[in-house]
Amino acid sequence: MNNIIKRIGALAISFILLMPILTISTNANESIEMKGEKSFTTEKEAIDYIETLKKYNIELNQNKEDKLRYVLNVTGPSKVTKENEWVLDSTKEFTEQVFNTLDEANQAKDSYVSTEEKVYDLYIEKQNSKEMGTLSTTQHETKEDALAEVELIKQDLIQQGFDPSTFVVSDCMEQTVESIESTTEEFVYTGKVESNGSKEEAFNVEVVAQGKLPVLVIKQATYAILWTPNSINSTLFEKLKTLFINNDPSLSNSVKEWYQISGYGNHDLRDDENQFGIYTFVQTANGVKFICPADKISHLSYGTYKTIETTSSKTLYSYEIQYALPTYVLKGNVKTYRKDTLTSYIVKWEYTSKKSTDVQTGIVSNVKFDVMLSIVSLLGMTYILKKKKK
Numbered sequence: 023m024n025n026i027i028k029r030i031g032a033l034a035i036s037f038i039l040l041m042p043i044l045t046i047s048t049n050a051n052e053s054i055e056m057k058g059e060k061s062f063t064t065e066k067e068a069i070d071y072i073e074t075l076k077k078y079n080i081e082l083n084q085n086k087e088d089k090l091r092y093v094l095n096v097t098g099p100s101k102v103t104k105e106n107e108w109v110l111d112s113t114k115e116f117t118e119q120v121f122n123t124l125d126e127a128n129q130a131k132d133s134y135v136s137t138e139e140k141v142y143d144l145y146i147e148k149q150n151s152k153e154m155g156t157l158s159t160t161q162h163e164t165k166e167d168a169l170a171e172v173e174l175i176k177q178d179l180i181q182q183g184f185d186p187s188t189f190v191v192s193d194c195m196e197q198t199v200e201s202i203e204s205t206t207e208e209f210v211y212t213g214k215v216e217s218n219g220s221k222e223e224a225f226n227v228e229v230v231a232q233g234k235l236p237v238l239v240i241k242q243a244t245y246a247i248l249w250t251p252n253s254i255n256s257t258l259f260e261k262l263k264t265l266f267i268n269n270d271p272s273l274s275n276s277v278k279e280w281y282q283i284s285g286y287g288n289h290d291l292r293d294d295e296n297q298f299g300i301y302t303f304v305q306t307a308n309g310v311k312f313i314c315p316a317d318k319i320s321h322l323s324y325g326t327y328k329t330i331e332t333t334s335s336k337t338l339y340s341y342e343i344q345y346a347l348p349t350y351v352l353k354g355n356v357k358t359y360r361k362d363t364l365t366s367y368i369v370k371w372e373y374t375s376k377k378s379t380d381v382q383t384g385i386v387s388n389v390k391f392d393v394m395l396s397i398v399s400l401l402g403m404t405y406i407l408k409k410k411k412k
């Protein structure tokens with residue numbers, strides 16, 4: 023018996039000495055890695071889903087270099103029946119609506135309000151329409167400047183949200199324009215006609231302008247009235263006034279006040295003092311015919327004037343840019359629901375990870391071996407104590 027105890031003791035001592043080298047873990051680390059729950063309308067779909075989970079579990083454990091292993095735990099399928107539930111009856115495509123602006127499209131979208139029986143799943147899609155917008159550059163003296171403005175217009179259109187792939191730039195447009203470099207006036211005094219002052223007769227004179235503009239001065243009492251076919255500015259009025267004064271001394275000596283009128287037709291200048299009358303100017307092929315009562319004019323001075331302009335020409339360049347105008351299309355689906363008894367099959371699942379007992383040379387997971395190791399260690403310690411007593 024003592025020999026047996028001696029052998030067991032020696033074995034126990036060997037195990038105790040080897041403990042620093044041989045590492046034993048009898049409890050595996052275990053944690054839940056993934057879990058979930060899914061509902062199915064048929065039992066077959068639920069069973070097929072479970073098979074899919076099992077296949078995935080096998081794939082998780084294949085070709086693994088670490089010691090983690092995954093275990094699948096499944097509950098179900100569990101049949102669940104609910105009364106008076108909303109179930110999908112039909113899904114129909116929404117009839118598309120096209121709008122010119124995003125605001126209009128959003129307003130239309132907001133007008134469709136979903137209920138329990140009808141659900142609108144709508145969205146807005148921006149598209150390019152067939153209608154094109156057009157912008158033009160200003161006219162430039164060089165093509166380079168015109169092209170530079172084209173690029174600026176493009177960038178502005180892009181910032182506004184227009185599609186650059188639709189931009190079309192025209193060929194360069196050229197226009198020759200004339201500009202006035204200088205202006206000179208040519209004035210010619212022609213003469214004058216005296217009135218006989220008769221109340222019974224009309225004063226009738228035709229002034230020949232010879233391709234120039236006629237200008238007339240009606241002298242009456244101490245007043246002078248300057249007439250031109252078209253309205254003139256104050257500068258030209260003063261120049262014409264000076265022309266007549268220099269050539270007709272009576273206009274400078276006895277005239278206290280000057281007036282200016284323009285245009286063909288009748289000019290009714292009758293006044294309270296009965297000095298003036300109705301003065302008529304009729305355009306003719308060669309100039310103008312002047313008519314008035316003879317007692318309402320002292321004499322008529324007349325002449326012509328012409329504005330001479332020196333011009334130059336230059337070519338200006340410009341471009342047109344066309345771009346597709348956007349449209350906003352409201353589209354989507356409309357789902358209708360009805361009340362019904364709803365049967366579903368619930369599958370609950372989870373994947374747990376387990377780390378196997380780690381031994382330096384392999385995996386130890388035998389419980390009997392763990393118990394044996396404990397007994398041998400106990401006997402070894404008993405042998406050591408008995409030997410010390412002796």
